[in-house]
Amino acid sequence: MTLKILLYLAALLLAIFGYRSYANANNKLQVGDDAPSFTLNDAQGQTHYLSDYAGKYLVLYFYPKDDTPGCTKEACHFRDDMTQLEKLGAKVVGISVDNSKSHDEFAKKYNLPFALLSDTNGKVADSYNALSNFYIVKIAKRYTFLISPTGKIAKIYTSVDISKHSQQIIDDLKVIQSK
DSSP states (O other): OHHHHHHHHHHHHHHHHHHHHHHHHTTOOOTTSBOOOOEEEOTTSOEEEGGGGTTSEEEEEEOSOTTSHHHHHHHHHHHHTHHHHHHTTEEEEEEESSOHHHHHHHHHHTTOOSEEEEOTTOHHHHHTTOEEEOSSOEEEOSOEEEEOTTSBEEEEESSOOTTTHHHHHHHHHHHHHHO
């Protein structure tokens, strides 16, 4: 009897997770869509809104965790390429579910010249379909959205090679702006 109940519970859990994956797959953002708005605080407690970046390109990158090898490498590449990105009229903003204190320590340790925003409840990451929600723990996926000066999604990156990512964005910005 207990084996039968366990099998029913396992089937129910698979159905729930399967439906969530199906529902999320059908809500994916596409190039040309309006970027979901956000209101988040940075490491110093300053509030940032999507509208703050109107008139400029915004590189909105989601990342899993402060001060981990991959996230550090990605952030440092953005840092090192900031001059080129700014010449192309782009701002960079990083978002993870880490808290402001963690962001502050991470930004200071690596001299990051851009805002890291705290999305501790994962709502903004979820609105961009960039959240892995394991119920017990939420982690931002390594997704990047290039948002146009008019607030439209210009490019979506869901398969990121951290060693080439910021250069890829620079190259894509040049192509987009030459059209």
